[in-house]
Amino acid sequence: MADIKLIDIEKYFGKNYVIRKLNLEIKDGEFLVLLGPSGCGKTTTLRSIAGLEEIDSGEILIDSKPVQKLKASDRDIAFVFQLYALYPHLNVFENVAFPLKATKKSMQTIEQRVREVAKVLQIESILNKKPSELSSGDMQRVAVGRAMVRRPKAILMDEPIGSLDAKLREDMRTELKRLHIEINATTLYVTHDQVEAMSMADKIAIMEDGILQQVGSPTEVYDHPANLFVAQFIGSPIMNILDCTLDADENHTLCFLGEEATAIRFSKSLFQHIESKGIANGQLALGVRPEAVRLTRKPKENYIKSEVHVIEPLGPYDIIDIKVSGQHMRVKSASNYIQNPGEAVWIQMDEKRTHFFDKESGTSLKF
Amino acid sequence: MAHVKLKDLTKRFGRVTAIKKLNLEIHDKEFFVLLGPTGAGKTTTLRCISGLEKLNEGSIYIDKQNVNDRGPAERDVALVFQYYSLYPHYTVKQNLEFPLKSKIRNFTGEEIDRRVAKAAQTLQIDHLLGRKTDKLSGGEMQRVAIGRAIVRDPKIFLMDEPLSNLDAKLREILRSELKGLQMNLGATFLYVTHDQVEAMTMGERIGVLHKGKLLQVGTPHEVYNNPVNRFVAEFVGTPTMNLFSGIIHDGRLIMINGKIEIELTQKMLNRLKGFEGEVEIGIRSEDIAFSDENGVEARVYAIENMGMGKIITLELGDSLLKATVEAHVSVDLDTIIRFQMNQEKLHFFNKSTGENLRAL
Numbered sequence: 001m002a003d004i005k006l007i008d009i010e011k012y013f014g015k016n017y018v019i020r021k022l023n024l025e026i027k028d029g030e031f032l033v034l035l036g037p038s039g040c041g042k043t044t045t046l047r048s049i050a051g052l053e054e055i056d057s058g059e060i061l062i063d064s065k066p067v068q069k070l071k072a073s074d075r076d077i078a079f080v081f082q083l084y085a086l087y088p089h090l091n092v093f094e095n096v097a098f099p100l101k102a103t104k105k106s107m108q109t110i111e112q113r114v115r116e117v118a119k120v121l122q123i124e125s126i127l128n129k130k131p132s133e134l135s136s137g138d139m140q141r142v143a144v145g146r147a148m149v150r151r152p153k154a155i156l157m158d159e160p161i162g163s164l165d166a167k168l169r170e171d172m173r174t175e176l177k178r179l180h181i182e183i184n185a186t187t188l189y190v191t192h193d194q195v196e197a198m199s200m201a202d203k204i205a206i207m208e209d210g211i212l213q214q215v216g217s218p219t220e221v222y223d224h225p226a227n228l229f230v231a232q233f234i235g236s237p238i239m240n241i242l243d244c245t246l247d248a249d250e251n252h253t254l255c256f257l258g259e260e261a262t263a264i265r266f267s268k269s270l271f272q273h274i275e276s277k278g279i280a281n282g283q284l285a286l287g288v289r290p291e292a293v294r295l296t297r298k299p300k301e302n303y304i305k306s307e308v309h310v311i312e313p314l315g316p317y318d319i320i321d322i323k324v325s326g327q328h329m330r331v332k333s334a335s336n337y338i339q340n341p342g343e344a345v346w347i348q349m350d351e352k353r354t355h356f357f358d359k360e361s362g363t364s365l366k367f
Numbered sequence: 368m369a370h371v372k373l374k375d376l377t378k379r380f381g382r383v384t385a386i387k388k389l390n391l392e393i394h395d396k397e398f399f400v401l402l403g404p405t406g407a408g409k410t411t412t413l414r415c416i417s418g419l420e421k422l423n424e425g426s427i428y429i430d431k432q433n434v435n436d437r438g439p440a441e442r443d444v445a446l447v448f449q450y451y452s453l454y455p456h457y458t459v460k461q462n463l464e465f466p467l468k469s470k471i472r473n474f475t476g477e478e479i480d481r482r483v484a485k486a487a488q489t490l491q492i493d494h495l496l497g498r499k500t501d502k503l504s505g506g507e508m509q510r511v512a513i514g515r516a517i518v519r520d521p522k523i524f525l526m527d528e529p530l531s532n533l534d535a536k537l538r539e540i541l542r543s544e545l546k547g548l549q550m551n552l553g554a555t556f557l558y559v560t561h562d563q564v565e566a567m568t569m570g571e572r573i574g575v576l577h578k579g580k581l582l583q584v585g586t587p588h589e590v591y592n593n594p595v596n597r598f599v600a601e602f603v604g605t606p607t608m609n610l611f612s613g614i615i616h617d618g619r620l621i622m623i624n625g626k627i628e629i630e631l632t633q634k635m636l637n638r639l640k641g642f643e644g645e646v647e648i649g650i651r652s653e654d655i656a657f658s659d660e661n662g663v664e665a666r667v668y669a670i671e672n673m674g675m676g677k678i679i680t681l682e683l684g685d686s687l688l689k690a691t692v693e694a695h696v697s698v699d700l701d702t703i704i705r706f707q708m709n710q711e712k713l714h715f716f717n718k719s720t721g722e723n724l725r726a727l
Contacts, residue, residue, distance in 0.1 A: 037534060112666065130512045165404070166562075166563070166605065166607075167607045168605055170607055172587040172606065173671065174668075174669045174671065174678075174680050174687075174689075177669050177671065178668060178669045178680070181669070181700065192534075193535070194535070195673065198671070198672055198673055198674055199373075199671035199672065199673060199678065200671070218672040219672060219694075220676070222672075222674040225704070227461065232536060233536070234674065235674045235675070236535065236539065236674075237539060237541055238536055238540075289674075289675070290677050291677075309543070309546050309547055310543045310550070312542070312543060312546070312567070312568035313567055313568065313587040313588060313591070314564065314567055314568060315567060315587075315591040315603070315604045315605075315651075316604075316651070316691070321543045321547070330543070332675070335588070336588065341550060
């Protein structure tokens, strides 16, 4: 396997940029997920690496060698498409073996390689079946098997499990992740689904409008989003974003939500830090994930009062939609702890997990 | 008042029975969700209630009136689809007025204006009234589609997967908005979806439909904690409930080829009413906890970081099972850990019928 490096890649269709000055490295053996909403440029990036699209400027290095002039077939990269592009008249064994047929390998080698891949993908029992007899999950496995059998330098995948039903997708996620650990193939995986990205990636690269927003491990992008876009794109339930104003007294930072007269108290240094960034109060947004808010049914010092709007049970826990001084906020709560819409509750936020953003640029002010 | 009752509702398409003897009551002002996979018969049920489909057998009552022979317009129900059912060349205002201009209704212009203004205000789309609907965002379009139902002030809102084409973030926001709206309007909602998260978070009660049969009706809490059978157990909840085979013998539960053996409490045995033999065991990922010395050994097969928590897949013999843990718990791949199951939370299903043995 190999590493892939993208240096200042640009691509435009007519006058519109699809990719802008993209710099990204996928290390040898790494599973990198390119994540973003539709139209963000992630698929174009993938296709450029594969050689299916030409880039307008920049360099693509595979194992330190520039490949942007090479044909797709000479880049030694395997592409797994979104669609189950299997040959309907060939059985599973023949489908997996197909890419090797052209390489003049011995039948014995081919057989051995196919069996190896089939074992890893758990498709040994269906090797004699035709694609039309397979479930969509099995078809996907065969598609991955066909990519792996060539032992390529890297595997590229474009939403390969997007069209499966929820349970199957869950299993495929786990299996694909496990598969990656076992085969350690350099993998670039494109998706719009943050759950897939979080659960499978070694590293996530988040794109929006052709621009790379942040690259980091799942924990990094979840705990320390670089900007408002990443903060709200990663995580479910989504991060709460609220208008706030900051002030300070002797010992604390006072954080006011909207018109609320009671402040949430944070450490003094927070105010100094935000002030040093030169962000005026009206420009400030507070971000906090539902699980970083403490919620209680009794008044408590330094907690602010709010009202239950909607209760959303999820099974293991509930999400409570509350109203705090005219703003909505969603909070994680133990299952069945809150039972009545309209009831008063008190909240407090964990400072370490509270984010502040410049509303205009979207940039996180924390770091 | 808007109360819906379906009695022995049966609908066939040619030789295929889409709905089989469906009995269901939806209470006044209730948010009821009909949940099921594709082809379960959810949409057909909805269309039968709206009058767009004729039933083969059974009756539909709205407010205790049999409406079998009434046409769609006479039933006073509003159907909301995905947002693309809007008229693209009309403004938001025209789209909202449209259902009111029908000759059957005979509303005055003043009344129409009043209703449109009120609906727009409720949905916070007042500022969009002059805009063409093809110039709206997905969320705005969905609000307009709902607005078109609200203006009619129908007895029942029938919603057919209205959020399924929206992106994840918007879907999440609109979910609580819709539930808030239903409470504010004090309206009766029948909401159809294949998405168990939507069902759990919005429904006061959920009806799980599979192959034209209603399997269970209950609150989200009931359906999640006491699924009547294996299908419901697997369909509701994420990650999907862990399932594996076991044997109950002599007050003991033996599962995963003898790798786990549990002495069942008297309480549990009472619930099982003396059942002995092969069973299918279910346990949810959050009911498996890591333990120190006691507990069963397993290998860490995969770790998935979900942000709020982690899903740890454990390998035990040939079986894989998923456990959810808090984000701060750290485990290493391929290491051996010990875990315990919360016995109170075990589910027992009949091996052949899939029926939950301890359900009421």
